[in-house]
Amino acid sequence: MKERIGFDKVWPGEVPAHAFAGVAKCAICHKGEKQGAQYRIWMESAHSRAFETLGTPAAKALAERLGIADPQASGKCLRCHSTAYYFGEQKVTEDIPVEEGISCETCHGPGKGYMTLKVMKDRPMAVQAGLIIPDEQTCRKCHNDTAPNVKEFDFKESWEKIKHPLPGSAEGDGP
Numbered sequence: 805m806k807e808r809i810g811f812d813k814v815w816p817g818e819v820p821a822h823a824f825a826g827v828a829k830c831a832i833c834h835k836g837e838k839q840g841a842q843y844r845i846w847m848e849s850a851h852s853r854a855f856e857t858l859g860t861p862a863a864k865a866l867a868e869r870l871g872i873a874d875p876q877a878s879g880k881c882l883r884c885h886s887t888a889y890y891f892g893e894q895k896v897t898e899d900i901p902v903e904e905g906i907s908c909e910t911c912h913g914p915g916k917g918y919m920t921l922k923v924m925k926d927r928p929m930a931v932q933a934g935l936i937i938p939d940e941q942t943c944r945k946c947h948n949d950t951a952p953n954v955k956e957f958d959f960k961e962s963w964e965k966i967k968h969p970l971p972g973s974a975e976g977d978g979p
Contacts, residue, residue, distance in 0.1 A: 822934035823916035824887070824899045827907040830915060833924070834908075834968075842968040846908065849966050854885040854905035866952055876902075884946035890914075891945050906946075911938040 827846070834842035846852050857863055858875040867875040875881040879893030887910045888900040897914075900907070909915050917923070917933035924930050936942065940959045947957035 822914040822918075824897045824909055825915040825919050826900055827904055827909075829919055830908040833919075833921070838971070840968055840970050842908075845966065845968040851906035851910075851966065852904075855882075855903050856905070858882075858885050870952060884951065911942055912936050 827843075831843040833839060835844070850857075855876065858867075858881050863875050863881075867873070867878065867881065870880070872878045872880060875885075879889060879895070882889040882895075882902060883891055883893050885905065886900070886902040887904060887907045888895050888897055888902045890896045890910065895902075900909070913934045913936035915934070918930040918935045923933050924935075927935075931937070943959060943962065944957070947959075947962070
């Protein structure tokens with residue numbers, strides 16, 4: 805049975821108990837092919853460009869219809885387009901630039917407490933220090949019926965595009 809860890813630890817708009825590290829810190833260990841190239845997979849994903857998409861003509865037109873003057877400055881949009889807002893309408897950290905989009909810590913939780921190799925080698929210790937093992941419910945915090953995007957969210961299809969397991973792990977790092 806798959807273990808679901810951490811999803812309900814933070815509610816939208818709540819300031820997380822752990823501090824953010826930032827994607828550059830995550831990339832130190834998760835960049836190389838030997839470790840699974842998680843950073844490259846993220847960089848090539850729509851998540852890394854989530855903030856940029858808010859600057860497109862389509863996003864601006866949608867925002868205007870919703871009464872939002874600037875989607876790149878609105879918490880209503882940034883809650884799901886920037887890790888710095890962490891699912892709420894207010895910025896919860898200055899440590900993460902909004903331009904980073906949706907990065908590692910949106911799905912895996914703020915990482916300062918678990919980012920050391922000693923902690924990461926011990927999954928229960930990492931979870932205790934704030935690591936979240938994402939599941940479908942994690943994704944549905946943003947990919948849901950209340951999101952103003954027009955695409956229907958297919959979790960299995962989306963997971964295939966973003967999954968980034970550690971080499972040698974049976975299930976990968978997620979569902």
